[in-house]
Amino acid sequence: MAKKITVASTLALKESDFDETDKSLSNYDDNGSSRFHIRFVESLSIAEIFLNGQYVSLSPYDVIMISSKQPMTIKNLGAPAELNLFAECLRAPTPLNMVIAGDNPMVHDLMNAGENDPHYIVYRYRDNDIKHRYFELIAELERQDLNDVFVDYQRTMAVGLLFTELLRNHEATISISDSDFPGKDIHHASADTQAGSIFNYLVLHSQTATLQGTAAHFGYDKNYFSRLCRNLFDKSFTEQLAFIRIELAKRWLALSSKTIEEIAYELGYKNISSFFAVFKKALNMTPRDYREQHGYQRLKH
Known part of the structure; x- marks a missing residue:
């Protein structure tokens, strides 16, 4: 689910703010296959997020990729803050999820760590029109009838392109000092x-x-x-x-x-x-x- 929000002063984001259509937020489907919920916040202005006991300042076009279901608090820093929220449910194993996550090592590491412990990766962008347009495209497609298999497929492909764009030049855009990477079991991590x-x-x-x-x-x-x-x-x-x-x-x-x-x-x-x-x-x-x-x-x- 993708949507745009405006924060006048302070807003406590809950899991339902990211996914209003999946109230149970179970980690398993009815058929027993596992699910992993990944969340994104794209800042469209200057803002500050309090997450897992840490403050993370955001500038326009910065992105946080989050694995945790824990609530977070967003504050504006002067003028009202505008942000894009987006959530994706990855199901394993499915062929389409290979298209979405592809070879993105950060996504796989977050999935392997699970959702119980809070982890997040901060991407710093001075400007990235491609990445921003993917967020806007996903939101536009979700305003359409997702029961239409063609629209649903286009949305899936757009999500995959967003993940690909975040992977591109990630060495320069990931803020290691502001991110919270998964755990200490890093022997097989990226x-x-x-x-x-x-x-x-x-x-x-x-x-x-x-x-x-x-x-x-x-x-x-x-x-x-x-x-x-x-x-x-x-x-x-x-x-x-x-x-x-x-x-x-x-x-x-x-x-x-x-x-x-x-x-x-x-x-x-x-x-x-x-x-x-x-x-x-x-x-x-x-x-x-x-x-x-x-x-x-x-x-x-």
Whole structure:
């Protein structure tokens, strides 16, 4: 089901907002075949979503692909927010679902993880007329008589084209830092899910993460995991952890009231001098200079 909504202030989205025609939302058909409900939110303006305890800011044409049935809250950030909502039920095994999901590894990883735990992937687009038109086309086809087998088939093909468009250039459009990838069982997952899951873990454990501890968390030998990180991130585990710490530092310096000492401690630096040295080497300015240029205190004046 596809539809457009306008959020005047705050709106709590429930599962029925995505699919008004399938109230039971069972994971199985009457014949016993499994079903997987996947949901999309396409932002047509600036908005913010609160999902799984995290805030995700959205700009025009950004998309979130969500596997969870859990409610989410949408807020506007000034003017009323406009969004496209879309839900698709994938049934397995059916030939048409191979057409829809195709070789999209992120979709398969979400399906394998199931719907009980909340997972989502954020796509950042400055502009994407093709992807947006697929959303509009699906909505238009759903306004027609879907009992017409030809219309229903066209809708199915349009959904498949949407999935294909999201897969195109996904390395550049997926926001790893804002996404919540499936679990820690990543041995047979796609490279994108592996990278996202490791990235999420390092963000959550930036203060204490070690190569050996992270490898053990994901069930890998330390040396193998080191090579895996090099392949996934094109940098060593240590370099990737340092990169994440700098990105978190930039966010906290700009958006929080935490002191620089608190930030250094929460990121795992033994002393503030080490934090200053690493930060200045990465950005050619001190944390204090960065906060003066980008911090929220500057924006308040």
